Amino acid sequence: MPKPRGALYLFLTLSFAILIALSAFSQEFAADEPRQIVLTWQNDPSTTMTITWRTDIEGERSVAFFSTNKDLAIEESESKEAETYTFEETAAWLHTLELIDLLPGETYWVVLQTDDGTSDKFCFRTAPENPGDIKFIVGSDAQHLRSQMSVIREVHRKAAEEDPDFFVYSGDFVNAELSDYEWDLFFDLWHELMITDEGRRIPIIPALGNHEVVAGYGGSIEAAVFYFNRFKIPSPYTYHVINYGPELTIISLDSGHASPVDGEQVAWLEKTLQENQDSTWTLAHYHDGGWWGSGAVPTKVRCLWVPLFEKYGVDVVHSGHIHSYIKTWPITGIGELSGEIDSMIEEGLERAAENYEPGKNYAPPLQPNLLKLSRGSWEELGYDSLSAGLRELTYMLSLYVIQSGEATKERVFDQISSTKLFENFWKPVIDSESYEENALIDEENGVYYVGVGGLGAEMGGGRNPDKYWWLKEAGSDHHYWRITIDSSTNQLTVVPVFYYPDEGRWEEGEPFTRTK
Missing domain, CATH: 2.60.40.380 (Purple acid phosphatase-like, N-terminal)
Structure with a gap:
């Protein structure tokens, strides 16, 4: 029989390779075997x-x-x-x-x-009542279990070799949220590898990613059936808090997948931070970050969560999603910028309530200059600053919000945050090489943001740190983060650990420390 040629030969070769890779991970189990x-x-x-x-x-x-x-x-x-x-x-x-x-x-x-x-x-x-030293692993985004299994296995194997107290996982365990097969791949891998040489199984503290929820965003607990049936976590479930002794608080948040970023979750986050002020160290984690994107979710995270991280002294924030490596400088001062937006909304609602005329239609197309402002054309309309234009836009949209239903700050924020003018307000902060000569970097009190997804998924391109004042390091290598707390010195140390599959090599990156 002649040998297959061309596309057919390539298809058969690749199919055989995939079957071999998957069969290496498949096992036979008795039906009642735990x-x-x-x-x-x-x-x-x-x-x-x-x-x-x-x-x-x-x-x-x-x-x-x-x-x-x-x-x-x-x-x-x-x-x-x-x-x-x-x-x-x-x-x-x-x-x-x-x-x-x-x-x-x-x-x-x-x-x-x-x-x-x-x-x-x-x-x-079990955790000691007063843990001495604590060590844990942080990471996210295994996700591509069908194509990246050898890399995923190695990264998880190496993480378990660290003998951590637990593993903080910021979402995207699988690629297809309703695939029984992919969830089996993940949990078979977890069962096999997340166990130390002495036989100690490593607990997990999970957070939702978009690949755990049907449609990714705007879902519910019912839209993430595998995640919530397989991970038993504290209420209110889509977001939760764990205190590992009196020294460490770990806050797991939902970046818009099964619960909105705003509303009840923001109130819960502030209440939780207030209640844990006696904790020496605080880590927050979630899937979609607030620094790497201008869409609705990053915008809300940056405007609603980041000011609370700054206000209550969160030390490290981890996120995933974009499949690259990022470490920021320690950042503060975003709360002041977000506060300016909050004041605009309060003023806009107050002014709109005074001037609202029942029966008048305040739909955006019917308000003169609203569409131009929303597209960023404040100079063309004669405003002396972008902030002045945004203030007027907020007022106009507040009128529309009053007309269309309950007049809340959240609804006004939803309206203005989708405009080009609002994006332009944040552009010099997010997309510039320098912002007021790095006035928002604070080595002692700023928040470090790290990530963003390196546990084996296919990696994307890295950003150039020279183009962003807030970005200290960036890359596109597989990695996890090792965090240790030394209670004798009150020091927290964060180390990125990189894996280079083509070379089969591991390498530790530059650590950063904080002492209290």
Whole structure:
């Protein structure tokens, strides 16, 4: 038989290579075998641990046996039965339970059992009441599991080798949010690799990405069925907070995927930051960042969240999404610029309420000069500054908001933030090489923003730090971040760790530190 040629030959070769790559990761499991074990926290990490696993059958009884004695037989150990459930989009049966009233700073050994299926014994470690040193990994965007598995595996393997206390993951675990196959790939990988040499499984603190939610943005819990059924996390679920001892607060936010960036989430964020002012260190993480984009989500993050990060002294913010490497200078002062916008909205609503005429149509096309202003033409209309033009635009749109429904600051912000004039207000801050001679950089009190997605997904191009005053380093290499806290010196250290697949080489980047 003649050999295939041309396109057919290339297709067969690539198909064979893909099958080989995927078969290397596929395994046979007994139907009742506990697998895809995931550890999360719904409550205090020093006294609780939530364990979730998968089987292929419902089973009659699923239970966890646990003890601080590694050598104790399971029949002599404490036990707790799991809740068992499934959902329409998956072939899996899931089992979950929360162990409570545990001892702080202890290692617990666990065996999971569904009917006759029994897991290997593994352990987890509760947080000490007063942790000494803390080490954790931060990253995002595995995502391309079908095409990038060898890189994804290596990055996760190396991260687990660090022996971290936990893993902070800022979204995009898979590429197709409703693909049972891709979620299986991810959780099989997690089960295999997120375990240390001593058998300790590494807990995860997740945040939503756009690839976990149907349509990516503007969804709900119901639109992210795999994420919320597989990760058991604290309420209000789409965003949440974990305190790892008195020293560290980790805030997980939802950048518009299942909850709006504004409204209730902003109020929750400020309340949470207020309640955790005694925490020495604060990390926030979410998927879509506020510095690398001019769309609706980055704009709202920058205007609504960043001022709160500055006000309450958040130390490090991690995000993902754009598949590159970014580290900013420590930034402050954005709250003042955002405050100027907030004042414009308050003044615009007040003035509009005084001048509103019932029965008059304030639709944007019917208001003279509104469309020109929204397109950025403030000079053509005779305003002496962009801010003056934006102030007038805010007033005009406030009239429209009053006419069209409830007159709230959030609704006015939605209207003005989609205009070219609003984008131009922020342009010199975001897109310039220098902004007031870097007046917004504060080495002692500024917020570091890092990311932005390097856990194996196909990487995009990097930005040029010389073109942006706020950007200290940038690149396009796979990476994760190692964060350590030394309580004896009150020092936090953040280190990027890079992987170069073509060379099979790892390299640590330049660290930055903060001392309190």
